[in-house]
Amino acid sequence: MHVDLNTKPAVEAFFDPVSSTISYVVQDPASNACAVVDSVLDLDYASGRIKTESADRMIAFIKDNDLDLQWIIETHVHADHLSAAPYLQQRAGGKIGIGHNITVVQEVFGKVFNEGTEFQRDGSQFDALFSDGDSFHIGQLRGDVMHTPGHTPACMTHVMGDAAFVGDTLFMPDGGSARCDFPGGSAEELYDSIQRILALPDVRSRGRLRFVMRSLRTFTWATARPRPSLSNSAPRGMHSFPCQS
Numbered sequence: 001m002h003v004d005l006n007t008k009p010a011v012e013a014f015f016d017p018v019s020s021t022i023s024y025v026v027q028d029p030a031s032n033a034c035a036v037v038d039s040v041l042d043l044d045y046a047s048g049r050i051k052t053e054s055a056d057r058m059i060a061f062i063k064d065n066d067l068d069l070q071w072i073i074e075t076h077v078h079a080d081h082l083s084a085a086p087y088l089q090q091r092a093g094g095k096i097g098i099g100h101n102i103t104v105v106q107e108v109f110g111k112v113f114n115e116g117t118e119f120q121r122d123g124s125q126f127d128a129l130f131s132d133g134d135s136f137h138i139g140q141l142r143g144d145v146m147h148t149p150g151h152t153p154a155c156m157t158h159v160m161g162d163a164a165f166v167g168d169t170l171f172m173p174d175g176g177s178a179r180c181d182f183p184g185g186s187a188e189e190l191y192d193s194i195q196r197i198l199a200l201p202d203v204r205s206r207g208r209l210r211f212v213m214r215s216l217r218t219f220t221w222a223t224a225r226p227r228p229s230l231s232n233s234a235p236r237g238m239h240s241f242p243c244q245s
């Protein structure tokens with residue numbers, strides 16, 4: 001797995017208080033290229049109406065800073081919010097990418113919700129279906145993709161420079177690791193995925209890789225560096241991460 005710890009992309013976080021979702025704009029330090037990770041549409045549960053205020057804030061940030069949106073990345077399919085990826089793409093461009101096992105998730109939920117054959121289950125709604133080991137570029141910033149299933153079959157960790165977007169596979173210390181009770185979830189796979197993340201270069205030694213992760217119980221988020229002594233000694237299935245905001 002390619003990890004470039006000397007390239008440090010700027011990461012701007014956007015918080016949606018209704019779903020507690022954190023979305024990110026990642027900027028290539030060498031150009032004006034950027035990517036959006038895990039965008040969100042606003043959902044008013046009382047009325048069932050969808051709004052685009054959160055997505056519009058990100059679009060305004062991209063335009064105000066003269067950024068070129070090249071990728072719209074989903075770390076996984078989210079059960080707690082709707083993605084704004086198509087809305088962002090229509091207004092700011094970029095390619096939408098997700099893990100190749102989205103087809104597994106689509107098949108499962110197509111049956112659960114009794115969707116007809118008009119609901120495509122081949123991932124054709126996305127521009128790119130990433131497999132483990134794939135890479136892509138945001139300007140000169142290279143992104144590398146690692147399949148980290150467990151929370152969902154399609155979960156991917158994206159490493160861009162010294163920042164690892166772990167999605168819901170790992171949370172800040174108040175949350176720990178992801179839930180695995182969604183259809184297709186697996187605690188065993190999640191454990192193996194976390195071990196792969198902790199085995200990324202430098203994590204267990206100097207901890208220079210930033211984990212971009214969110215809290216579950218407080219409305220905060222951080223880029224966190226795992227403390228090597230803890231990640232080495234933590235009991236099976238439990239990991240502690242001191243956070244730097």
Ligand SMILES: [Fe+2]
Pocket residue numbers: 076077078079080151168
């Ligand atoms: Fe999730």
